[in-house]
Amino acid sequence: MRKNTIDIVTLGCSKNLVDSEKLMKQLEANGYKVTHDSENPQGEIAVINTCGFIGDAKEESINMILEFCQAKEEGKLRKLYVMGCLSERYLQELKVEIPQVDKFYGKFNWNELLADLGKTYQADHAIERHLTTPKHYAYLKISEGCDRKCSYCAIPIITGKHISRPMEEILDEVRLLVSEGVKEFQVIAQELTYYGVDLYKKQMLPELIEQMAAIPGVEWIRLHYAYPAHFPKELFRVMREHPNVCRYMDIALQHISDNMLQKMRRHVTKEETYQLIEEFRREVPGIHLRTTLMVGHPGETEADFEELKEFVRKVRFDRMGAFAYSEEEGTYAAEHYEDEIPHELKQQRLDELMAIQQEISAELSHAKIGQEFKVMIDRKEGEYYIGRTEFDSPEVDPEVLIKEGEKHLRIGHFYQVRVYDADDFDLYASLI
CATH class of the missing domain: 3.40.50.12160 (Methylthiotransferase, N-terminal domain)
Structure with a gap:
């Protein structure tokens, strides 16, 4: 001791x-x-x-x-x-x-x-932290809590109502982190798109991101955990106009059938979801979408699940995670629905959905062969340098492997690479 x-x-x-x-x-x-x-x-x-x-x-x-x-x-x-x-x-x-x-x-x-x-x-x-991430990137939390009341989710029970941090305080933290060598920011919250409603009486995420993007030394900004209903569309312009705002959006959609969206209390419809995805891809060309889906929520029929599979096949998400419903005490679902879908069936649906996505991920990865990307180097493992493109968030997304060669690559620095091979998830590239 x-x-x-x-x-x-x-x-x-x-x-x-x-x-x-x-x-x-x-x-x-x-x-x-x-x-x-x-x-x-x-x-x-x-x-x-x-x-x-x-x-x-x-x-x-x-x-x-x-x-x-x-x-x-x-x-x-x-x-x-x-x-x-x-x-x-x-x-x-x-x-x-x-x-x-x-x-x-x-x-x-x-x-x-x-x-x-x-x-x-x-x-x-108060705004200082001892970073546990590599010193070139940091997570930036802009709010706490969540005012959404999705049927299955215990987060509002745990965290309480949405509380935004004042914008100036966040920007001061960004400036401080930049002065300490941070170049890349993963902007996080329980629910990003609600940012500012409590403090400024309107959604302020686009303005916050635009002001962050203007700070010298901020090289990449990546957005995590958005909500599809009432999405602040002004963000499209900010992503288009600022090259340091990554063309990446992590938006949890959970399901696509109107039956399930209603049961989950998501306040969005199938049609609105498809429209939002279409807008993302039209307004921000090249954007990579990450989503999370759920199977086995009470009331999910075979027809609902087939609709979900069709959604995944049709939309072809760049990044996708999924999980099986588990009942959480105190939630709307626990109090109003019976958790009637057997665990085995939930697992079967989850495996089936992820198998579809794995095939899509492999196709999308292989389509990048021959393309050039700006890559941030995170670390060295064995004979490879491990990096990420603007489309890859740390720890959850694919990585770019660059074989150790004549040139020594510096951790936390950017390099231009060309992809020469790919597997289901990761890319293999050489320096240009």
């Missing part, structure tokens, strides 16, 4: 990661040495930032807590703290079930941990 050392473990999404990075900065400002996601934790204190989104994530969080509880019982750890979405949602139950944890915090009161350690929150470090 190293005195004055704290291990932070982050589970779940990039929004959680930003919270961990802020906490790490505060702990360092108070004199602690901090490590992140250490596979070999050596600190006398551990903080686990949990996820509580779906069943698998909750299970992973519980298992991680129990693992650290055991380390504490074996004398390898002096104090154990838990924060994040799981403890926000199940605070009282967790206190009773896992008493070995010294204290549970929710998602928004983690700065109380500093006081419990006998330290103070350093307001002058």
Whole structure:
């Protein structure tokens, strides 16, 4: 056990990661040495930032807590703290079930941990973070919470109502991160398109992105987690006019049949969805669309599922993820629908949908052979440099593999490459 050392473990999404990075900065400002996601934790204190989104994530969080509880019982750890979405949602139950944890915090009161350690929150470090990503890119969280009430989703229960960060504060954070060497920003929120409605009485995402794009040193801006209903169309112009706004949109569509969209309480129709996709591709030529779809939601018939498969075949998403419905207590679906579709059938539908997408992904990848791209180099693995195009977000999207050659490539720098081969997902390229 190293005195004055704290291990932070982050589970779940990039929004959680930003919270961990802020906490790490505060702990360092108070004199602690901090490590992140250490596979070999050596600190006398551990903080686990949990996820509580779906069943698998909750299970992973519980298992991680129990693992650290055991380390504490074996004398390898002096104090154990838990924060994040799981403890926000199940605070009282967790206190009773896992008493070995010294204290549970929710998602928004983690700065109380500093006081419990006998330290103070350093307001002058409020927008600062200890980046855990490679130093050339960062996640930028522009709001918390969600006002959408989709039937299946527990996020509004966990995070509460949508709260936008003031635009000036976000822009100050961008300038600070640029001064520290960040070139690429993944803009994230539970729901991007609602940004500004609470503070400025209108959707302000296009204006925010335009102002970000004007900051010297911002090379790439990529947008994650948009909502299809009432999409702010002014964003199309911003993407077209600013070369540093990546032609990339992560927009969770969930389903396409009107029956399911209504049951899911998505406030959008099949026709509107197809129209929006058409507009994206017409207004922002070359845009790559990433989406997430769900199978097995209560009430999904075979006809609904066939419609979903047809949608995937027809639209040919550049990036697509999917998951099977799992009932979350407190949601509209849990209280009003019966989870009547067997797990095996959900899994079968999921496998079928992803098989269709894998074929599409392979075709789209191979179509890039012979094309030239600007690539950001993230790291080196074995004999390959690993990079990404503007169409690839870190960790979730395909990568570009460039064989080590005569020229030494610098991590965090851009290079022009030509693609000479592809597999189902990744591209192989050589320097131009």
